[in-house]
Each structure stands twice: as C-alpha cells, then as structure tokens.
Amino acid sequence: MTTVPTRGGRRLGRYTLAPLLFTAVAAVLYGLFFVWPGALGLFYSFTDYRGIGEPEFIGMENYTDLFSDDDFWHSLTRTLLYVCASVPLVYVSALAIAVLLTSKYAKGRTAAKVVFFLPWLISPIVIGVIWRWMFGESFGAVNFLLDQLGAGAVPWSSNADLSLAVVVVASAWAGMAFNMLLFIAAIRNVPTSYYEAASLDGANAWQRFRNITLPGIAPTSFMVILLSTIGHMKEFAMVQALNGGGPGTSNRLIVQYIYETGFNRANVGYASAVSMVLMVLLLIIAFVQTRVEKRANRDF
C-alpha cells in the first residue's frame, strides 16, 4: 500500500481517504510491476543469477563484460540505426498525410482516412507476415515486379542492410496511422484566423505551413518524436515475424538480445545489466528531448 499521509498527526479526512482509495490499485500495480522488477533488475545486474539457485554477487563484472561484448554493441548500434531511420520517416509521412487530410480542398478525405488507419488494426506479428510475404527473395511480389522491370531480384532477406530497410519501411507503415490522428487533432486546433491573416499578407501554402502550422503543432511534434523513439527502441514483435533478427543475428535489436540472453541462455544477471543500460539510454533520450522542447517553446 501507499504511505498514508498523516504528517503532523493530522486526522485522515475524506479528501485524503477518497483519493487514496481511487489511486490505491494503480499505486500497488506500479509497485508490483514497475518498482519491483526495476529494483530486482538492478540487483541482478550485479550478480551471476541464472534463473535458478542463489544469485551470487559479482560486482561490476557484467558491465565490464558488456563493454567488450561485440554482440551487445552490434545490437545496440543496430537499434540506434533503426531508430534514426524510422522515426524521421514516421514523422514526415504522418505529418504529410495529416496535412493532406486536413486540406479543405481534398476530395474523399473520410474514405482516405479510413484507408490510412487500417494498419493500426493489424498486430505487429501480422505486419511482419505481410511484409515478409511481399519482400520474399524468391517468391515475393516486389522482386517479381523488379524482375519484370528488368532490375533483377534484390536480396531483401539475405542482405543485412536491405533487410533492415524493409523493417524500417514496415514500421513506418504500421506506426503512421496513430501519429497521423495526433497530427490531425493538432492541426485542427491551430486557429484559422492565423491562416486568414497570412493569406491576406500574401503568404503561399509552404510559408503558411512553415510559419503557422509547424510552430502551432510543435508540442505534438515533440510528443510524436519522443513516443516513436521509445516505441522503436523497444521494437521486438514485428521483427520477430519479419526476419527474426536475421539474416543470422545481424538485425538482432536490443530487446531481442535481452530476451535471448535472459531466456534462451538463462543468463538473467547479464540480461539485467543490458536492461539497465537500455533504461539509462531511454532516460537520457527522454531528458534531452524534453530539454529541447522547453528551449524550443521559449523561442517561439
């Protein structure tokens, strides 16, 4: 249970008891499934725990091992590359489509919106299936088309970089829908009088977008970038279905690395150390992005 706030021996009034009741379940769940595993992970990261028996304290050994572990560095850099490629793609495509969908001259906006939203319904596993089916090296539709056009087959699954490129495009395709909705809501909230005034001053469409829309939706932009970054850092299911982190282990992203180390090889201590590194990384990302946002808000 949460600590009961009776500082200075104040009597527990209805205004304390009621919110305590309302938030009790959330607080307990937070403790059980967030604080406890977090603390346990930190503890395990200093031990050689293998899932059974007693964990033995080994100090910083896991962390020093990590620094010279090529597999770890490969997974981490691959994940960062994946994030750096996907997030801009998701951001630009979601924003572009949202702008088109809010343009009052576009025809069939409602129908188009439904089309763009469809991928949101599909699970990461099935998204992996869909893209794997399209980009199959010997049987996929994409290679068939390229072949017809005379370009020849492309090694989508045996070349590591091309394989990652497919993952990037698939993730952008899948993640676009939700961010598009956020952008549409944000664009609609920009006061129309701004646009009217700009039009009177002779601003063209690009100038209006650049100087009114973009600053107007800045908070949403930051949120989309932050959430997409975190979401992509923990990518797992879709890659499992699309290429299983392959070819070989070349596209094994960090969460898959943690999963395989912790479960397949039962190296819980070591996997926990990787988790802690990832946690710190996410914390830094969140911190930097909120700082940038604060500064940007000051400038507008």
Place this chain on the structure above:
Amino acid sequence: MTSEKPREASRLTRIVRASLPTVPLWVIAALFVLPILWFLLSSFKPGGELFRFPLTFLPDTWTLDGYLRAWDRVDFSLYFRNTFVVATVTTTLTVIVSAATGYALAKYKAWWLTALFMCVLSTTMLPTEVILSPTFVVIRDLGLYDTLAGIIVPSILTASGIFMFRQFFQTVPDELIEAARIDGAGEIGIFFRIMLPLARPIVITLAIFSFQWRWNDYIWPLLVLNDPDKFTLQVALRSLLGAENIDWTILLPASVISILPLLVIFLVAQRYIMSSDLNSGLKD
C-alpha cells in the same frame, strides 16, 4: 458568388486547387493499401498458384481452401477464447483503474498525488518490456506464471489511460462536485454516479484502444505462457512462423482470420477513434 462570370472563370482554378491535395492523397493511399490488398488476395489463392510465376494480382481461381485448412490446423476457437478473455478483462479493469486514478489526479490536491503522477509518467519513458527477465521473476514469484491472469494483471496500468481521464476530468468544473457534496453525496458516490457517466466518450475511446493493445500484444503472452492450451492468438501465429519452412498457404489465411474481430470493432466504433481529439500520450 452570385454572379455567373467569376464562377466560370475560376472553374480551372477550382479544379487545380482541388486536385493539388487530392491526387497525392489518393496516390499515397493506394500505395498504402497495396500491402494489405496483396496479402488479402494471396490468401484466396490455391496453394499451387501462390508461388507460380508470373504472379498475378488477382487469383486465377478463388478458393477458401486455405481458410478451411487454416481453421483445421490452428485451434482458432481456443485461441480466440483465450485472447478474448484477456482483452475484455484487461480492458474493463484498465478503464476502471484509469478513470479512478485520473479522477483523483485531476480533482484532489496532495503532494503524494503529484508524486504518483510523476511515477505514472515514468512508465511511458521506461517501459517494462525492456526489463524482461526481472519482470518474469516477479510474475513467477507472484504465482502468475502460465496463467491468463499473468498477462492481465501487469497490463492493467497504462499511463495513456490515466492521462486521458486526468485531462478530461480537469475540464469538468469543480462546482459540480461541490454541489454534489452539499447535497450530501459521498466522494465514491460522486465518482461513480456523476463523474464516470460524464466521461463516457473517454471510457469508450480507451476501451477500444485497450482492446486493440491487448488483442495484438505479443511480448507479455510470450513471457508468461508456456502451456499451448493457454496461448493467445499472436503467440499461436508466431509458432506458425517458427518452422524453417513456413507454410504460407496456412499462415496467410490464419493471419487474415486473426484480424477480423478488430476489424468488426473498428467498423462499429469507427467514429470514436477517428473523431477523438487525441492529444495525450495514447500509445501503449
């Protein structure tokens, strides 16, 4: 506007003006829907046609054979039931817990409520998915391993849900609560009888989102479940992919079947998703 001349003159302008956003919009939409169409059409092709070159966009012979075989091979009724139980129970609990927590965060003032809000915020920045092994140990120690409850209980708390309700209740005037208090209503009664009904649109929106999250969830069921009889749909689908040689004739129809329930919900409740003024961290 009333005179005939300028309207005639601007006809070309109007066409240009309309096609400028319309053409790119629909070109992109067509490209966007292509993967789904290809996937869907392929699922109606007979096994022999699936890999026969040259590929054709439309099936030469339409068949439901793949669907029948997929239904035979994969115990859909079992996986549907498991997934459905998990999704509905979690969603119900998520809505109640999020509403109560969001309400308390919006309408009461205390230092520990602010602290709790920061804690909730931290769960979006530091998702538990990244600390898989310790989370597994916690689930095991709680006796939740290999039970459906092991997927349900850890998924109840979502920051997005709490944010949505907090934001909504902040817009509800305090006078409403004061008036109810003067009339002698208790705090719990005010929440359940006045506030929760007021928040109906949020309840529905969160319910749809939560159902989708849980229906499509992969990592928790993978972590918690061991007994194939308890598998959810996503884990079962993944096991079809696990083999060295994927049987696409079954995998494609099975994947299509797994989407259908969400598609139905989407078609029924479309307006709640599409028109919802999303501005909170609504992402699992």
